[in-house]
Amino acid sequence: MSKKPYGSSRASAAKVLGESLTINGVTLKNRFILGPMAVLQPLEDGRPSDQSIAFLKRRAEGGVSLVFVGGSVATQRAWDESPFAPNIRFDREEFIPDLARLVEEVHASGALVFAQIFPSFGRMGIPRNGNWPTAASPVPVTIGEHGLPDNVYIPGGMTTPPAHEATADYIKEIEAAVVIAARIARAAGFDGLEIAAHMCYFYSSFLSPHANKRTDKYGGSAKNRARALRDAVHAVRAEVGASFPVGLRMSVNDHLPGGQDSEGFAEVASHIVSAGVDFIALTDANYESMGHNVTSISGSMLHHGEPQAFRKAVGNIPLFLSSTTSPEQAATAIADGVADASMLARQLLADPDYPAKVLGGRESEIVWCDHSNSCLRSLMTNIPVTCHKNPEMGSESPQATRVKAKQKIMVWASGNKPLMSIADRLARARRSHH
Numbered sequence: 505m506s507k508k509p510y511g512s513s514r515a516s517a518a519k520v521l522g523e524s525l526t527i528n529g530v531t532l533k534n535r536f537i538l539g540p541m542a543v544l545q546p547l548e549d550g551r552p553s554d555q556s557i558a559f560l561k562r563r564a565e566g567g568v569s570l571v572f573v574g575g576s577v578a579t580q581r582a583w584d585e586s587p588f589a590p591n592i593r594f595d596r597e598e599f600i601p602d603l604a605r606l607v608e609e610v611h612a613s614g615a616l617v618f619a620q621i622f623p624s625f626g627r628m629g630i631p632r633n634g635n636w637p638t639a640a641s642p643v644p645v646t647i648g649e650h651g652l653p654d655n656v657y658i659p660g661g662m663t664t665p666p667a668h669e670a671t672a673d674y675i676k677e678i679e680a681a682v683v684i685a686a687r688i689a690r691a692a693g694f695d696g697l698e699i700a701a702h703m704c705y706f707y708s709s710f711l712s713p714h715a716n717k718r719t720d721k722y723g724g725s726a727k728n729r730a731r732a733l734r735d736a737v738h739a740v741r742a743e744v745g746a747s748f749p750v751g752l753r754m755s756v757n758d759h760l761p762g763g764q765d766s767e768g769f770a771e772v773a774s775h776i777v778s779a780g781v782d783f784i785a786l787t788d789a790n791y792e793s794m795g796h797n798v799t800s801i802s803g804s805m806l807h808h809g810e811p812q813a814f815r816k817a818v819g820n821i822p823l824f825l826s827s828t829t830s831p832e833q834a835a836t837a838i839a840d841g842v843a844d845a846s847m848l849a850r851q852l853l854a855d856p857d858y859p860a861k862v863l864g865g866r867e868s869e870i871v872w873c874d875h876s877n878s879c880l881r882s883l884m885t886n887i888p889v890t891c892h893k894n895p896e897m898g899s900e901s902p903q904a905t906r907v908k909a910k911q912k913i914m915v916w917a918s919g920n921k922p923l924m925s926i927a928d929r930l931a932r933a934r935r936s937h938h
């Protein structure tokens with residue numbers, strides 16, 4: 505493996521990124537993937553809308569080989585406690601025809617579609633509708649103390665209420681629901697799925713000793729902390745069969761004093777993959793160290809050595825890079841064997857044609873995301889996401905209906921002073937633009 509710093513090779517980036525990649529029998533035509541983003545504006549009941557489909561089709565037309573349907577829920581609880589509602593539901597068999605329409609339309613635009621399945625939101629669940637957040641252990645999430653993304657401010661920080669400790673029965677209930685969601689995704693024609701096990705959400709709370717204080721068979725050693733997720737993968741695999749791509753979205757580093765590093769997360773992953781994992785979407789950090797998660801620095805994951813640690817621990821399982829917008833960095837990582845694809849989020853909001861431009865040698869035409877993070881601020885306060893670099897974003901469908909921002913801000917942020925203050929400032933900024 506090369507020792508040269510990432511980004512030093514400019515040669516043939518387009519060639520490397522234009523190569524196909526096969527994941528458990530499904531072939532991606534190139535190495536560009538649309539990462540999951542809860543920007544899909546589903547219908548109020550959780551079915552995909554025309555806008556959900558139009559958003560994804562536009563990214564497919566821009567050249568990605570695979571799109572993820574972000575922020576999709578597997579359970580009534582996840583629907584009830586979601587921090588960024590409404591979500592697309594995978595717990596309703598009657599929605600299969602709507603989901604199938606989404607898949608067919610994205611296929612017709614040239615990309616594959618994987619579902620991102622949220623079992624529940626764990627430490628990030630909002631206490632709502634009679635539910636209390638439930639996670640591996642009652643460890644609150646403190647946001648803001650160890651760095652926020654550029655241009656995101658939470659005055660005084662924010663601390664979530666301590667979750668209830670999940671009982672063994674609850675863990676099995678969630679597992680059974682994930683199996684049903686996988687069945688629904690498969691029946692709707694999805695090409696694969698990932699289980700969301702990152703960012704302080706339910707399964708993530710088991711993986712690191714920072715969040716998992718249990719002394720039963722789900723806590724302690726790396727093998728025990730892997731158990732809940734490993735069992736879920738095993739059960740999903742039994743449901744969907746051997747030849748359906750199933751992956752994980754995992755945080756790869758706590759980036760916290762005393763937290764788990766990439767070697768620790770990679771060790772946990774090594775206990776899960778043999779249950780039937782076909783890919784891992786690597787996600788840096790979590791809400792407690794969110795500056796590393798929604799970074800402004802291309803290739804930071806490669807500089808931290810996280811994909812390298814995972815490669816060492818899990819062998820040749822395809823690994824998706826995050827936040828590596830420099831084509832040369834992504835291509836170098838792939839050529840060096842430390843990752844297999846570049847999964848991008850904000851850059852594909854700003855410029856859906858980024859993949860076609862890179863592959864077609866038109867890099868000078870790329871509209872670059874400026875990391876202002878107004879999209880993220882909108883998500884955090886439940887305002888429909890837009891992008892000032894791309895006026896089309898959020899209304900790709902002529903039928904796109906805009907949720908009334910003021911109403912939504914109140915639903916999410918009321919009772920939470922820091923978020924209210926952000927919401928207020930955003931609302932004032934929006935008013936001053938009109």
Ligand SMILES: Cc1cc2nc3c(=O)[nH]c(=O)nc-3n(C[C@H](O)[C@H](O)[C@H](O)COP(=O)(O)O)c2cc1C
Pocket residue numbers: 539540541542543574575576620700753787797798799826827828847848849850851879880883889
């Ligand atoms: C508006 C917005 C919505 C997001 N929604 C999700 C989501 O539903 N699921 C998820 O796993 N990550 C979500 N993310 C995180 C991104 O997938 C990604 O990990 C993060 O933005 C860093 O990647 P980037 O540098 O390519 O933007 C979201 C990010 C943004 C900005």
Ligand code: SF4
Pocket residue numbers: 850851853854872873874875876877878879880890891892893894
């Ligand atoms: S609003 Fe657009 S340009 Fe700004 S960070 Fe988000 S995607 Fe990038």
